[in-house]
Amino acid sequence: MTEIPISHMLFVSTALFFIGMYGFFTRRNMITMLMAIELMLNSVNINFVIFNKYLYPEKMDGIFFTIFVITIAAAEAAVAIAIIINLYRSHQSIDVEEADNLKN
Amino acid sequence: MTDQLIDFFLLMKSELLLLAVIFIMLFMNITAKENADGTPVDNNHSILVTANILLLLNFLAGFFMNTSGNLFGDSFTSTELTAFQKNILNLGTLLVSLQSYTWLKTHKHVMEFYMLLLATLLGMFLMISSQHMLLFYLGLELSTIPLAALVNFDLEKKKSAEAAMKMIMMSAFSSALLLFGISLFYGTMGTLHFQEIPAALNGSDLQLYCLILLIAAFGFKISAVPFHFWTADVYEGAPVPVTSYLSVISKGSILFVMTTVLYNVFAGMGVEWYLIICVLAVATMITGNIFAVRQQNLKRLLAFSSIAQVGFILVGMSGQNTEGAVSVTYFIIIYIFSNLAALGVISVVSALTGKEKISDYKGFYKTNPMLSWILAIALFSLAGIPPTSGFFGKFFLLLAGAGNGNYTLVIIAALNMIVSLYYYLKIVKAVFMDANEEPIPTINLAFFPKAGLLICLIGIIVTGLASGSYNYIQELFASL
Secondary structure, three states: OOOHHHHHHHHHHHHHHHHHHHHHHHOOOOHHHHHHHHHHHHHHHHHHHHHHOOOOOOOOHHHHHHHHHHHHHHHHHHHHHHHHHHHHHHHHHOOOOOOOOOOO | OOHHHHHHHHHHHHHHHHHHHHHHHHHHHOOEEEEOOOOOOOOOOHHHHHHHHHHHHHHHHHHOOOOEEEEEEEEEEHHHHHHHHHHHHHHHHHHHHHHOOHOOOOOOHHHHHHHHHHHHHHHHHHHHHHHHHHHHHHHHHHHHHHHHHHOOOOOOOHHHHHHHHHHHHHHHHHHHHHHHHHHHHHHHHOOOOOOOHHHHHHOOHHHHHHHHHHHHHHHHHOOOOOOOHHHHHHHHHHHHHHHHHHHHHHHHHHHHHHHHHEEEEHHHHHHHHHHHHHHHHHHHHHHHHHHHHHEEEEHHHHHHHHHHHHHHHHHHHOOHHHHHHHHHHHHHHHEEEEEEEHHHHHHHHHHHOOEEEOHOOOOOOHHHHHHHHHHHHHHHHHHHOOOHHHHHHHHHHHHHHOOOHHHHHHHHHHHHHHHOOOOOOHHHHHHHHHOOOOOOOOOOOHHHHHHHHHHHHHHHHHHOOHHHHHHHHHHHHHOO
């Protein structure tokens, strides 16, 4: 069986990153924006793992980094969702366009 | 074995002391007596006194027993310089804590405030000491995620919730950019150790792309233009003490790290990042000033003025010599004193009267002469008028910037300083000259905010006139 070349993998991760960025800029629902950020972070995870496996298999740096990124992404999502719930209580909406009290 | 253990404790002294403070306060929270309705018995006074004393002790302990060395497979370093930088942040946190007394006195969740605040400080300490991208990333996240919760600390306020939402979205986005940059760096170099990166830099296009992503992530955190959109909203929506913490301590710590990373780790790509920093500096100064001129809300004005100040700091950073690093550190100390004095006055007024507009401050001098003078001196220092220390800070920044021979940049910076005088003096004029039918009533300051403001005032005057302070920082950098 032939091995999948690294460029294919990199294509997936890069595409995922920019899909996430596109989603972050175009979506108006806060939860969806959070999901878009999650996509970007996961593309980073894929990057770390494939670089580790294909280029530097003798050390585990990339894998370790991935574990930390996953953990911190979870913490970040927890705080973000708590903030969004609190915002929903006062604004009755989670659309970013509705949250515009701070514009002068 | 014992020697190693003692070494370990001494090297991680600042972090461990801070952890001790956090745990002491956590246990106080458990044992605190409460009324039937859940409010503390004596209106938070004893908690606040203990917190401030602990922070003061923490700051004083930062002067002693500082040793140099590395830990955790060389991914954590402690030197005289990092100890000094951490202690600057300690002092700033103490000042913020002193000034938040008026606001926290009646607040229900005072303990949570300190937990979150000190957790972010711990993150900054780790970040300053980090010698590995992983530790750097962990410190960065530890210093931003709790901050978003702090911004939302007035839970019932609509603006607070909105500001927190913007902050967490922006910080998550910027850390995603940072991580993407780091992951590609890992791909090109196979190491993320700060000491091994310089040898592995080859200046390829991919590495340049990573560097741009990295600087963009830094730009988000220090709110350099064009990554500044969240700043004004977050500063306006957050409670004032949190605003001061964000604009001074959080920004200062990132600038410390940014200087170290750019000067030591990416010295090999100096030509590339020099250009980026120059563009950022010009855009940041001009945009910050233009927007600050239009503002009517005092917090928003100071938010944009703090963006402009970052522009000046970037001018110093573009110097690419030891003076650049020294002047950035020196200016951050001065900036901590000046901005905390200005925001401290606003914090007290906002906590007691809820007024934050410039027009509300008309006739402020008639009713509160002492606070007016502090506000005026702080604003003069921010504008950079001698003999306040702000002048010396800006002078050294521009001198460092000129050291690289880019005089256009220095001239633009000097012109921007003149523009910034307009909006700072606009506040001073409202405070001292304009008449007002209903001025802000006379404020009786409690002991803690008064002490905090006086320390800031002394700092503003002494840091500039005592030239030893600049030389001391220079020696610290030379000893590396």
